[in-house]
Amino acid sequence: MLYVDACYSLLNHVKENLDGHHDLPNLVRELTGEKPRRMDRFTLLALAGALQCGDKKNLSANAGIVLATAVGTLSTAVDMMKKIGVEKQPPKPFQFVNSLGNSACYSLARHLKISGPSIAVSHEHASFESGLAHAELMMSDTSVPQIMLGGLDEVPLPVADNLRRHNVDGSDYSTCSDGAHWLRVSALPAPQTFASIRVLGQYPVEGDPLETVRDRLQQIGILGEALPPVFWNVPLSEGCSGEQPLSDVLPHGVYSGHSFVRACEYIRSTKEQGKGDIPICTVVATVSRDRHQVYISLVEAV
Amino acid sequence: MTCAIIATSVSCGLGHGVTECVESLRHEKVRVEEIELDQLEDTVRAPYFRVANATNRPAHECMYDVIREVLHALIKSSGLGAQDLAKTGLFFGSSSFTVSDSEYQYFSALEQVDSELGALAMPIVGYNKLPELLAQEFGLSSCVHSYATACTSSANALIYADLFIERGDIDHAIVIGSEFYNATTLLGFYGLELLSPQGKMMPFDSRRDGLILGEGCGAIMVSKEVSAADTRFLGGACNTDTFSLTAANVDGSTIAVVMRQALAKANTAADKVRAVKVHGTASLMNDEAEAAGLVALFGDSPPPLFALKPYIGHTLGACGVVELALLHSSLSAGFVPSNPGIAVERSDTMKVSLSQQNSEDVAGVYVLNYFAFGGNNVSLILEHRI
Numbered sequence: 001m002l003y004v005d006a007c008y009s010l011l012n013h014v015k016e017n018l019d020g021h022h023d024l025p026n027l028v029r030e031l032t033g034e035k036p037r038r039m040d041r042f043t044l045l046a047l048a049g050a051l052q053c054g055d056k057k058n059l060s061a062n063a064g065i066v067l068a069t070a071v072g073t074l075s076t077a078v079d080m081m082k083k084i085g086v087e088k089q090p091p092k093p094f095q096f097v098n099s100l101g102n103s104a105c106y107s108l109a110r111h112l113k114i115s116g117p118s119i120a121v122s123h124e125h126a127s128f129e130s131g132l133a134h135a136e137l138m139m140s141d142t143s144v145p146q147i148m149l150g151g152l153d154e155v156p157l158p159v160a161d162n163l164r165r166h167n168v169d170g171s172d173y174s175t176c177s178d179g180a181h182w183l184r185v186s187a188l189p190a191p192q193t194f195a196s197i198r199v200l201g202q203y204p205v206e207g208d209p210l211e212t213v214r215d216r217l218q219q220i221g222i223l224g225e226a227l228p229p230v231f232w233n234v235p236l237s238e239g240c241s242g243e244q245p246l247s248d249v250l251p252h253g254v255y256s257g258h259s260f261v262r263a264c265e266y267i268r269s270t271k272e273q274g275k276g277d278i279p280i281c282t283v284v285a286t287v288s289r290d291r292h293q294v295y296i297s298l299v300e301a302v
Numbered sequence: 303m304t305c306a307i308i309a310t311s312v313s314c315g316l317g318h319g320v321t322e323c324v325e326s327l328r329h330e331k332v333r334v335e336e337i338e339l340d341q342l343e344d345t346v347r348a349p350y351f352r353v354a355n356a357t358n359r360p361a362h363e364c365m366y367d368v369i370r371e372v373l374h375a376l377i378k379s380s381g382l383g384a385q386d387l388a389k390t391g392l393f394f395g396s397s398s399f400t401v402s403d404s405e406y407q408y409f410s411a412l413e414q415v416d417s418e419l420g421a422l423a424m425p426i427v428g429y430n431k432l433p434e435l436l437a438q439e440f441g442l443s444s445c446v447h448s449y450a451t452a453c454t455s456s457a458n459a460l461i462y463a464d465l466f467i468e469r470g471d472i473d474h475a476i477v478i479g480s481e482f483y484n485a486t487t488l489l490g491f492y493g494l495e496l497l498s499p500q501g502k503m504m505p506f507d508s509r510r511d512g513l514i515l516g517e518g519c520g521a522i523m524v525s526k527e528v529s530a531a532d533t534r535f536l537g538g539a540c541n542t543d544t545f546s547l548t549a550a551n552v553d554g555s556t557i558a559v560v561m562r563q564a565l566a567k568a569n570t571a572a573d574k575v576r577a578v579k580v581h582g583t584a585s586l587m588n589d590e591a592e593a594a595g596l597v598a599l600f601g602d603s604p605p606p607l608f609a610l611k612p613y614i615g616h617t618l619g620a621c622g623v624v625e626l627a628l629l630h631s632s633l634s635a636g637f638v639p640s641n642p643g644i645a646v647e648r649s650d651t652m653k654v655s656l657s658q659q660n661s662e663d664v665a666g667v668y669v670l671n672y673f674a675f676g677g678n679n680v681s682l683i684l685e686h687r688i
Binding site: 072073080086088091092093097101105109117119120134161202253 | 341342343345396404405408409412413421422423424425426427428429430431434446447448449450451452454462465466468469486487489490491492493494503528539540541542543544547548563567615635644674676677680
């Protein structure tokens with residue numbers, strides 16, 4: 001079980017031949033008060049999301065960082081390979097250093113003034129769920145009271161190349177998504193805690209993902225009269241409550257991080273509207289690309 | 303939690319397989335090759351430790367073959383059957399993952415087309431793609447995770463493999479460190495001017511002038527069943543050092559802290575440490591930082607220190623498991639490695655020296671250090687019993 005006291009999602013829709021990205025360098029400059037130097041897009045995304053997730057003064061100096069990513073520092077890796085293959089030049093020194101997953105963790109730790117453990121983990125479509133598991137395990141060390149848990153994946157331009165990398169047909173998707181999705185979590189409830197997260201597990205999809213989710217929740221004894229809002233990482237057919245990506249947008253690997261943030265925001269806003277004694281619960285369902293497996297998690301009000 | 307190391311498998315610059323590697327290490331054999339990169343306008347030459355029989359094989363083919371050979375050998379040596387393998391997780395640490403294959407495909411495509419429009423840079427994406435394929439191939443559980451923290455990747459993988467076992471998700475874990483030759487990495491270090499011009503790695507030595515990269519794959523099988531094992535993983539710690547993106551704090555403070563934290567996790571005092579496997583990259587600032595950290599923790603008389611990178615190069619994300627596998631294997635063969643002729647005497651600046659002779663006194667607790675770009679510091683604690 002993880003307890004959430006802050007959340008933030010930065011989601012981009014990147015269209016063919018247009019840079020749909022936020023102006024990350026200027027955004028990071030506003031957030032940090034410094035002009036970003038020698039930072040690649042991956043690190044800028046990390047900072048742009050994390051620095052808008054909660055008030056820094058509520059963060060312990062021993063806090064850890066768990067960074068979940070399916071494809072890592074892809075833009076930098078592409079640029080370096082082109083520099084060698086086409087320009088016949090070696091990569092720039094800090095370009096190479098930025099290609100390593102924990103350079104983003106370094107910049108984040110520096111700005112947040114924290115020195116706990118940090119890791120970058122990956123588990124394909126369920127990378128964010130891997131991040132949740134690692135956050136729980138990291139906090140089994142009681143000297144780590146809080147964790148900044150982020151999901152990051154980026155789309156290097158052009159979009160057509162990105163679709164080729166993911167072996168998808170360009171006629172099905174006109175747009176790719178990328179983004180940074182952050183939660184501040186702890187192992188015990190804190191004064192600012194408003195939600196809890198439980199990853200129930202990964203299950204084989206039997207027929208329809210929605211029916212699989214419904215059946216599993218009934219088997220566990222959680223489902224009441226109606227299915228609570230479900231936040232999906234894949235577009236589904238009609239009849240499904242909750243939120244899902246747009247059908248012509250290829251979701252990125254850590255899209256479920258966005259789902260978790262949206263679920264937490266739903267919990268927070270519903271609580272603020274004063275729903276009384278009605279237990280507030282949402283579901284995050286993360287489906288594999290081949291649609292054979294689904295991770296099911298509960299996000300509940302605290 | 304304490305978990306047992308029940309099997310080891312390794313392929314690196316010392317040889318292919320545990321037996322060959324241990325014998326080469328016992329006799330201090332160093333086999334450095336020279337790699338020539340012809341992708342650039344000006345040819346770049348650099349020393350490099352290649353795995354055995356790699357010279358005439360494309361790097362990407364070598365990578366897949368060696369990883370599978372190492373896994374086959376590990377599973378055979380572990381004695382685990384299909385039922386146990388289904389409860390075994392896979393934890394994969396690397397800096398470059400499948401970049402060797404992406405480079406091969408991209409550079410080949412560039413040669414075949416008239417312009418670069420048809421060739422796709424980084425065609426293979428997904429850090430966990432290969433580990434998930436391997437898990438399916440070898441009948442492992444779905445608990446498969448990859449770690450991308452540069453030079454501490456596979457060291458961090460072991461810390462979390464142990465925690466997943468403790469939590470009950472799995473009974474056993476295969477922890478792999480994998481790093482294979484690719485131009486991007488070699489040119490990255492070349493551009494940072496960290497490679498040794500004299501082609502010799504001499505950690506803590508006043509003559510040191512940089513590192514030599516190496517490729518390799520190491521794998522260990524760890525298990526919750528500790529009773530009969532001679533080597534146990536007692537725990538590890540990690541911290542984030544924001545002194546510099548490319549070096550730990552030269553005053554050694556953050557390195558001392560992470561070693562202290564690791565020893566606390568292992569319920570072991572510093573004065574009980576038998577020896578330390580240093581990170582020892584022979585780069586100017588990192589050696590100073592590690593030496594300062596060792597003195598801060600252990601005082602003026604630290605336990606015996608030894609380095610494995612002079613024998614296999616710096617295997618980056620793989621070094622966590624490759625070096626642990628080599629240490630475990632050499633202890634099981636009856637000796638603690640040494641570095642004759644390197645850092646024989648303590649220098650004025652670093653105040654530490656390396657062991658000059660193999661020791662047969664193998665029982666005890668060992669500290670294994672690993673530090674990465676991005677300030678990721680890891681220290682692991684191992685216990686060997688006879």
